[in-house]
Amino acid sequence: QQQVKQSPQSLIVQKGGISIINCAYENTAFDYFPWYQQFPGKGPALLIAIRPDVSEKKEGRFTISFNKSAKQFSLHIMDSQPGDSATYFCAASNSGGSNYKLTFGKGTLLTVNP
Amino acid sequence: DVKVTQSSRYLVKRTGEKVFLECVQDMDHENMFWYRQDPGLGLRLIYFSYDVKMKEKGDIPEGYSVSREKKERFSLILESASTNQTSMYLCASDRGLAGGYEQYFGPGTRLTVT
Numbered sequence: 001q002q003q004v005k006q007s008p009q010s011l012i013v014q015k016g017g018i019s020i021i022n023c024a025y026e027n028t029a030f031d032y033f034p035w036y037q038q039f040p041g042k043g044p045a046l047l048i049a050i051r052p053d054v055s056e057k058k059e060g061r062f063t064i065s066f067n068k069s070a071k072q073f074s075l076h077i078m079d080s081q082p083g084d085s086a087t088y089f090c091a092a093s094n095s096g097g098s099n100y101k102l103t104f105g106k107g108t109l110l111t112v113n114p
Numbered sequence: 115d116v117k118v119t120q121s122s123r124y125l126v127k128r129t130g131e132k133v134f135l136e137c138v139q140d141m142d143h144e145n146m147f148w149y150r151q152d153p154g155l156g157l158r159l160i161y162f163s164y165d166v167k168m169k170e171k172g173d174i175p176e177g178y179s180v181s182r183e184k185k186e187r188f189s190l191i192l193e194s195a196s197t198n199q200t201s202m203y204l205c206a207s208d209r210g211l212a213g214g215y216e217q218y219f220g221p222g223t224r225l226t227v228t
Contacts, residue, residue, distance in 0.1 A: 009154070032215055043118070043204055043219025044157070089156060095215055101147070101172065102217065106156035 003027055004092050006105025013112050019077040021108045023090035026071065030092040034102070035064065035075050038087045047088070048075070080112045117141070118220035120205055126226045133192040135223050137205030145210055146188035147217065148172075148180060151202040163188055164210075195227045 005024045013019045023033075034049035050057045050064040050073065057064045063076040077084055090105040121136035139146065147162040149172075159172030161180040169180050177199060181189045188207075192199055202224050206217040 006156070034215070036217075041221070043206070043221050044217075045219065046216045049214070049216075093215065095211070100210075100215070101159055101162055101170075102215075103159075103173075104149075104157040106154060 003103045004090060004105045006090050006108060008108060009106070010109040011111070013080045013110065015080065015082060015112055015114050017080050017112075019075075019080045019084070019110055019112070021075045021088055021090070021110070022072065023074065023092075023105050024070075024072045025092045025103075027092070027094070027103075028071070029094040029096075030103075032093045032095040032100075033064070033066065033073050034091050035062075036089045036091065036104075038089065038107075040086075044087075044089060077110075080110075082112045082114050085110055085112050118205055118207055118218050120203075120220040120223050122223050123221065124224050124226075126228065127192075127195050128228055129196060131192075131195050131227075133195050133225065133227075135190040135192075135203055135205075135225070137188045137190070137207075137220055138186055139188075139205075139207040139218070140186065141207070141209075141218070142185065143207035143209050143213070143218075144185070145208050146182065147206040147208075148178075148188065148190045149204045149206065150174070151204055151222070157204065160190065195225075197227050199225065200227045201225060 036044035037047040038044040066073045091102040148160045149157045205220040208217045
């Protein structure tokens with residue numbers, strides 16, 4: 001059972017454009033929603049994260065939008081740059097449990113053309 | 115900077131061999147995780163550990179075991195490697211609530227079982 005569904009699987013954007021990646025979750029106990037960025041040959045690294053007490057979080061060109069009632073959250077990359085080309089993973093967890101773990105989406109390969 | 119190191123970047127083993135993948139973190143993190151990453155399937159949790167000598171099954175533990183004898187070291191063991199275990203293996207660690215649940219990943223070990 002896939003608890004975090006991520007789309008699209010791949011995305012091509014022109015430099016300066018907006019990249020949007022969407023995720024939907026099923027478990028209403030989830031209360032922590034991070035996005036990880038992975039470059040080829042590297043492990044994933046935390047990009048930005050949100051908790052459900054806010055509907056939006058912005059860090060530079062990266063914004064998470066969160067819709068608790070729809071159980072959806074999305075990553076927006078403004079002014080996309082070729083250096084943003086990477087694989088992006090959304091994830092979710094129930095951080096209140098003693099044995100929390102992250103459940104990841106299947107990933108989105110973003111290509112930003114110059 | 116947090117550093118998570120994995121013993122090998124590339125590994126080729128034969129079917130039936132016992133395989134050890136080693137992971138070491140240098141930031142005194144309590145929690146450690148093993149994932150496998152496959153194209154189109156994202157990151158799937160194999161095992162995790164919240165303390166020395168403690169282990170918990172993840173989503174796909176079959177065919178794997180783990181060992182955590184020291185806080186900084188978490189080993190993944192393939193008792194009898196099979197071709198369907200050919201994959202990228204990623205180790206991660208975090209400090210839980212104290213670290214905002216940010217997981218730090220190693221660079222990965224690409225294992226090929228022939």
